[in-house]
Amino acid sequence: MRSHRQEVWFQVPTRRAFINITRDVQAAVRESGIQEGLCRVNAMHITASVFINDDEPGLHRDDERSLEDLAPHGPSTGTITTSPEKTYGDGHLKRQIMGRSVMIAITNAQLDFGPWEQTF
Numbered sequence: 001m002r003s004h005r006q007e008v009w010f011q012v013p014t015r016r017a018f019i020n021i022t023r024d025v026q027a028a029v030r031e032s033g034i035q036e037g038l039c040r041v042n043a044m045h046i047t048a049s050v051f052i053n054d055d056e057p058g059l060h061r062d063d064e065r066s067l068e069d070l071a072p073h074g075p076s077t078g079t080i081t082t083s084p085e086k087t088y089g090d091g092h093l094k095r096q097i098m099g100r101s102v103m104i105a106i107t108n109a110q111l112d113f114g115p116w117e118q119t120f
Contacts, residue, residue: 002032002033002034002037004028004031004032004033004034006028006031006032007044008021008024008028015073016064016067016091016094018060018063018064018120019120020055020118020119020120021041021050021119021120022111022118022119025039025041025104025111025119026110026111029106029109029110029111030109033109034106034109035106035108035109036106036107036108037105037106038103038104038105038106039103039104039105039106039111040101040102040103040104041101041102041104041119042100042101043095043100043101046091046092046095047088047091047092047094047095048095048100049094049095049097049098049099049100050098050099050100050101050102050119050120051098051099051102051119051120052102052104052113052117052118052119052120053117053118053120054116054117054118055116055118055120056116067094067097067098070093070094070097071090071093071094071097072090073090074090102119104119
């Protein structure tokens with residue numbers, strides 16, 4: 001079995017962002033030389049998520065609104081954090097909802113996606 005590990009870091013200027021990382025993942029697959037197999041993409045920060053979906057701005061707005069409804073940000077939401085200065089308890093809940101990793105098939109050294117699928 002061959003394996004390849006690569007880290008990609010992102011800094012976002014806002015509290016939350018949807019970043020299309022499909023090109024980064026495909027570049028890592030290409031660099032690995034793996035032709036057939038599986039690619040696991042894992043968010044290594046406790047408040048980051050990875051998911052596969054369509055790259056459509058309306059869908060991202062819907063996701064944003066739904067996540068905020070399910071795990072709202074703010075001191076009056078009842079979110080428990082470890083100390084008063086930490087205000088990201090909702091981020092932990094949002095990560096549980098969105099997921100921490102995805103598995104993608106590799107076929108002919110390419111990510112084997114459906115026609116509109118992208119990784120975020």
